[in-house]
Structure formats: C-alpha cells, structure tokens
Amino acid sequence: MTVKTRFAPSPTGYLHVGGARTALYSWLFAKKNGGEFVLRIEDTDLERSTQEAVDAILEGMSWMGMEWDEGPYYQTKRFDRYNEMVDQLLADDKAYKCYASKELLDEIRAEQEAAKEMPRYDAEHPKIKAVNEAAKDGDPCVIRFRNPKGGSVVFEDQIRGRIEIGNEQLDDLIIRRTDGSPTYNFCVVVDDWDMGITHVVRGEDHINNTPRQINIYEALGAPVPTFAHCAMILGDDGAKLSKRHGAVSVMQYRDQGYLPNALNNYLVRLGWSHGDQEIFSQQEMIELFSLDAISKSASAFNTDKLLWLNNHYIKTSDPAYVAEHLQWHLDDQGINTDNGPAIEAVISLVGERCNTLVELAQQSRYFYEDFSEFDAAAAKKHLRGVAKGPLELALAKVEALSDWSTDAIKQQVIAAVCEELEIGMGKIGMPLRVAVTGGGQSPSVDAVMELIGKERCVQRMKLALEFIAQREANA
Incomplete structure (x- = not known):
C-alpha cells in the first residue's frame, strides 16, 4: 500500500499556524513512508471562499517548502462526481429526500430543548413525516444520509487511541442542499476515496465529523482511512491562539523575518518530540517523524523560543539559503546590493547578531549605501x-x-x-x-x-x- 496523505484547507482566510502544522505533519508522514502528499482546496463554502485566500494558501505552502505531489484539487470542480455519488446512495436507499423547512426544524429544536432533550433531527418525528408524505416531486428538498440507527462507530485514532461513538448520537446528515450543492462532510469522503487517501491527519475539531464520515465511507463501499487528530495550539497565556498573540498567518512570519526552516522546526516540535532534541534538519524530521509520538495535549506557542531558533538558523544555515530569503526583505527595505560585497559574505559576518531577517537587512544597509x-x-x-x-x-x-x-x-x-x-x-x-x-x-x-x-x-x-x-x- 502506498501511503497517501492530504492537506485540505478551506480558502476562507490565510494559511494559519495550526493549519501549517497539520500540513507539515501530513507532509512528513508521507515523506517518511515514501508516499505521496495531496493538496486539496475545500471551497464548497461559496460565500466565504476567495481566490485571494487560495493564493495565500499556495504561497504559504510553497514558502514553507511543502511541495505537493498531486493537486491542488478544487471541490467546486467536482460537483458532478459528488452528485453522482448522492444519486447512488438515493438509489440504494442509503439517502432520502427531506422537505422539512428550516422554520419547522427550528420549531422542533425549540420543543426538544424545552423538554430538556438533546436537539437532533429525527426523520420519524410526526411533523417531519407529515411534511415529507405531503410533498410533491419538484418541491424544494435536501438529501439526507440515512445514518445507521443501532450500534456504534469505532476507530483507532493514531494519536488518541480507541474512539467509540454510538450511532444514536448521530443524526441523518444533509449531504446535498436545496440549491443542489453537496456538503462538506460528504465531499470529503468522496474526495478521500477517489484520491486514494490512506491517512488523514487533521485538527481535533474534526473528531465529531469522523464517525459521520466513516458511516458514509462504509455506505459507499469505500475504504476507511486511518485518522490522527492533533490537539490545538494555544497562546503562551493558555488561550486559543489568535491575532492578539502576534502573527498567526504563515506569511506574516515571512514578513517578520523568519526563515522557513526555523518555522518548520518550531512547528514540528509543537506537539511532537524525539527525546530532548530541539534542532532538526528537514531530513531528520522526515526520518524521525511518527504519528504515535504526537502529544494528545495542547501546545503553547512561545515567540521567544521561535526567535531563538530563527537566530540559530540564520547563524548556522548555508549563507546562500539565508540570502535567498533575505532578498525579499532587502527589496522591501529598498536596499540595492548591486554596488557592494556579496550578500553571502555580509550574512556570514552580521548574521550571528540578528534574530530576524528584518534586522539582518537593516544591519546590511551600510555595506551598500x-x-x-x-x-x-x-x-x-x-x-x-x-x-x-x-x-x-x-x-x-x-x-x-x-x-x-x-x-x-x-x-x-x-x-x-x-x-x-x-x-x-x-x-x-x-x-x-x-x-x-x-x-x-x-x-x-x-x-x-x-x-x-x-x-x-x-x-x-x-x-x-x-x-x-x-x-x-x-x-
């Protein structure tokens, strides 16, 4: 079996630190096992997805050096395939049409909450049955997946161990909206099947989606991938990482003068370890990485440690590598290096004193101007x-x-x-x-x-x- 992983961001914003770490783990696992890494853009949220965000994701991945073997695939270009699979489930009676309006569902949910019941969709609810039985062909409807009623979904998470969810906790998921567009949880399953994904590495916020998706894989007769759910990244104050902690976009770290190798080294250690080792070359990361060495606990982002690592990489990397990334900052600060020494020689001399490439560019100016x-x-x-x-x-x-x-x-x-x-x-x-x-x-x-x-x-x-x-x- 060829190991195949994927990174599948939604293009509704920049490539953030949490997504970049997930991508890195997926990329490393594929490389460690001689496999392939797929990039997929999950752009089914038509209102929020933008080309600007797509470009930011591609730029961030390229800057970090995570080249993909396949893709980028775009879900919006695969609607015919998804609808083909929806129709197959309808034909197999593993999905059905539901004509209940949003207003009716809200009304039922309010009744369930008032009765202190867990709010959930129930196809056998008298009001929903009445609407569905009275509907005529051509009336607006959604397509729902017929989730198994008994038993449970069990999977062995590569980070968290055995996870079991009872099917009674899962309702009949909408897999196609009234406008004909397929939904996220369904598209993901079809994509992973078609693309031959063997291992899904993603954030712990997807754990609740996993049992729903496993039932859909099995209903389609598709192989179920192995899952690994990573804990979140927190700020150094213990709160969820956000803009108030500083940069959260990968390209902001580029702008602030970090080297890709330094950021990669820092991110890989945010939840994964190999003994007490702190510094890892890219080749060492690939050789040593394993999913079962990822921690179940959340990691705290420490900017001081990242700065220390960045200084280390500026000091110890091949000056030609540093020069390649320093050029952006020289251009940004309007420093023309044509009239002066080789920039590699300046880096060798000045680099040890600098924590960021912004500082290095600033301290290079007098050599040229x-x-x-x-x-x-x-x-x-x-x-x-x-x-x-x-x-x-x-x-x-x-x-x-x-x-x-x-x-x-x-x-x-x-x-x-x-x-x-x-x-x-x-x-x-x-x-x-x-x-x-x-x-x-x-x-x-x-x-x-x-x-x-x-x-x-x-x-x-x-x-x-x-x-x-x-x-x-x-x-």
Whole structure:
C-alpha cells in the first residue's frame, strides 16, 4: 500500500499556524513512508471562499517548502462526481429526500430543548413525516444520509487511541442542499476515496465529523482511512491562539523575518518530540517523524523560543539559503546590493547578531549605501575632538594600505595607531566603527571595513573628520 496523505484547507482566510502544522505533519508522514502528499482546496463554502485566500494558501505552502505531489484539487470542480455519488446512495436507499423547512426544524429544536432533550433531527418525528408524505416531486428538498440507527462507530485514532461513538448520537446528515450543492462532510469522503487517501491527519475539531464520515465511507463501499487528530495550539497565556498573540498567518512570519526552516522546526516540535532534541534538519524530521509520538495535549506557542531558533538558523544555515530569503526583505527595505560585497559574505559576518531577517537587512544597509549623517548618540559619544588624531592617523594608514584584508586592517591600521599614539583599542576602534558604519553597533570593525571596501572607508572617514571639525568649530 502506498501511503497517501492530504492537506485540505478551506480558502476562507490565510494559511494559519495550526493549519501549517497539520500540513507539515501530513507532509512528513508521507515523506517518511515514501508516499505521496495531496493538496486539496475545500471551497464548497461559496460565500466565504476567495481566490485571494487560495493564493495565500499556495504561497504559504510553497514558502514553507511543502511541495505537493498531486493537486491542488478544487471541490467546486467536482460537483458532478459528488452528485453522482448522492444519486447512488438515493438509489440504494442509503439517502432520502427531506422537505422539512428550516422554520419547522427550528420549531422542533425549540420543543426538544424545552423538554430538556438533546436537539437532533429525527426523520420519524410526526411533523417531519407529515411534511415529507405531503410533498410533491419538484418541491424544494435536501438529501439526507440515512445514518445507521443501532450500534456504534469505532476507530483507532493514531494519536488518541480507541474512539467509540454510538450511532444514536448521530443524526441523518444533509449531504446535498436545496440549491443542489453537496456538503462538506460528504465531499470529503468522496474526495478521500477517489484520491486514494490512506491517512488523514487533521485538527481535533474534526473528531465529531469522523464517525459521520466513516458511516458514509462504509455506505459507499469505500475504504476507511486511518485518522490522527492533533490537539490545538494555544497562546503562551493558555488561550486559543489568535491575532492578539502576534502573527498567526504563515506569511506574516515571512514578513517578520523568519526563515522557513526555523518555522518548520518550531512547528514540528509543537506537539511532537524525539527525546530532548530541539534542532532538526528537514531530513531528520522526515526520518524521525511518527504519528504515535504526537502529544494528545495542547501546545503553547512561545515567540521567544521561535526567535531563538530563527537566530540559530540564520547563524548556522548555508549563507546562500539565508540570502535567498533575505532578498525579499532587502527589496522591501529598498536596499540595492548591486554596488557592494556579496550578500553571502555580509550574512556570514552580521548574521550571528540578528534574530530576524528584518534586522539582518537593516544591519546590511551600510555595506551598500553611503550616508551623509551619523547616528546622533553614537556620534556624540565617539566623534569628539579626542578622536581627531587617531582617526587622521588611521586614515593615512588606510590610504597607504595595499593589502586590503581583515588581518592587514587589524595589524597595520588599528594596532599600529594604538602603538604609535600609545592608546587603547577603544580610542580608535569605536570612532572608526562610527565613521565607517554610521552607528555604534557592528561586528569586528576590521572585518566590516574589508567588506565595505577601501574607497568607501576613506570617504566615510573623511566625512567623520569633517563632522569632528564642524563640532569643534561650533563649540
């Protein structure tokens, strides 16, 4: 048997974190077992489904690196198939027409609640029977699935173990509306059968749907997939994850500067574990993942931990991979890297200091763009009269330097100035940093200067000396 999983979002909004984790688990399980992963867009909610949401889902899946083997399939393009199966159930007397109006059903529900009974549809209710018996062909009706009356539905959930639901708790589900459109629970069953889905990984909010769907699989003579229902994700305050906890859309995490590998690593650990291991490459996730290692308990989203992971991935990933995802942020911040060092070299130097790609882009700017002003606080502290002599000597040594390398800058400029003027490293290092970067924070200034380039360093050091001279004149 070829393992086949699916991710089947409704396009009524963005790809949220919970859906992304479900997709990841489904994708990993398929890959672990040499199987296939199907993407299906469940767009039968015609009023709420949008093309914008479809695009957001596809973009989110692609950004996370979860490429699908089949699809995307769209339920709205399969109505003929669903109606064919509805007609088959009608012919087999496993479904029937119901003419009861919404108003009548609401009236019966109110009576049941008043009598402290569980509100449910009952085809044998006298009022419903009377309406159905009086109906004529052509009157508006829904099609209901004839749910078994006795016994129970039992299934072995791969996460939660044995689940049993009595059929008396399940009513006769509507499988086709009065407008002729099929309903979610029915479409899902036909799709899973037609697409050969063997394992359904989804959120625990679908547990109540599962016994209803199992009865429909069996009525159609379709194989019943194996189910695994994941617990929900909570905010760090224990409440259901929502916008007030920060980003909940996958693409918001892209916008905030997270790497896909960092988010995937974080999401896989939100409910699944392999010992105490925290860092997983994609290949390790595939090799180690199993459904029975997923926790039954809800997981709490911790942004601080995600930031820590993101910093780890920025520091340790191939700079070419980081550069691929950094480019979006460079473009977003209007930073043109054509005139300057290779962005991979900047990432290797600056990346360790950054938790997000937004920060990394910001801290890359001075490698590519000249500036006419210095950070006010840094200039006030370090571009003072006392720095004039060390900076002038450093400028002379920079202009005379033929070997433009980190080591040469360190020894023949910075160390040489300290030795000749008998000053500490900070007396030249900090003024030099502010001069060449415009601010007071950067990696090792000799390595920064090598990447910025000799011509730009000379130009900026002269600008700093002009600033000091102007400051002294104003004083």
